[in-house]
Amino acid sequence: MSRARITICSGCITEFPDNDLYEVYKEVHGGHPDRGYYRAPYCTKCIKKKDSYVKINKEPKNKKK
Numbered sequence: 001m002s003r004a005r006i007t008i009c010s011g012c013i014t015e016f017p018d019n020d021l022y023e024v025y026k027e028v029h030g031g032h033p034d035r036g037y038y039r040a041p042y043c044t045k046c047i048k049k050k051d052s053y054v055k056i057n058k059e060p061k062n063k064k065k
Contacts, residue, residue, distance in 0.1 A: 011046025022047050023058035 005018040010026075021041040028035045039057055046052070 007041050009043040009046055010040040011042050011049065011052060014043065016041075016043055017062070019061040020044075021060055022056055024053040025055050025057055026053050 006015050007018045007021055008015055009021060018041075021043055023039050024042050024047070025037040026040050027033055028038055033054075037054060040053070042053065044060075047056070
């Protein structure tokens, strides 16, 4: 029997089902966007902190309305 995939939110370090998280772009080195970006999982609580990421890459599959 398969188990649900669990992912940890990069903002609050809490476990969530993988389909409940956003995927955002963050700067590799804060304040230096020329060095690139990386993708990180964020929960709905942390996604409200708009200054901690550049943009949303992917919405959660199980998004609550």
